[in-house]
Amino acid sequence: MDIHGNPVSDEQIKEYIIELIEGEGYAYGYHKLTICLRRKYKLVINKKKVYRLCKELDVLKPQRRVKRKHPRRVARNRTVTASNQLWERMSSMATYVGKIAFSFSWP
Incomplete structure (x- = not known):
């Protein structure tokens, strides 16, 4: 649909997308193509529809x-064979009027 309320076919929008890609929008994703369609062709169009049409045209860029x-570190499983080998502590931090307070809880 354009700004005057006139319906625009999907085929016409696909032609607009191909024109944009062949011109200045060769490196654009569907978000920027949506903005270009809104500005240049005065369309009222959703980015999800542009995504669907780009997918049909097979012009989507590969996802990075x-x-x-920092890699996620998984806790190592340790085998505890005797007491006093593994200690854990739970703590939390809170801010009160510019001051930092720590609270510790013991199991």
């Missing part, structure tokens, strides 16, 4: 994998 700065 997010690399973690």
Whole structure:
């Protein structure tokens, strides 16, 4: 649908998407393509619809994998054979009027 309320077919929107990709939008994802369609062609369109149409046209860019700065460390399972070998403590931190307070709880 355009800003005047006139319906626009999916085929016409696909042509607009192909024009954008062949022009300045060759590296755009569906979010930026949605913005371009709204600005250049004055369409009232949802990003989910643009995603669906890009998927049908097979023009979606591959997703980048997010690399973690710090790898998640899983707790090591230890076998405790005697008492006093493994100690644990639960703590929490709270802020009160600019001061930091720690609370410790013992099992």
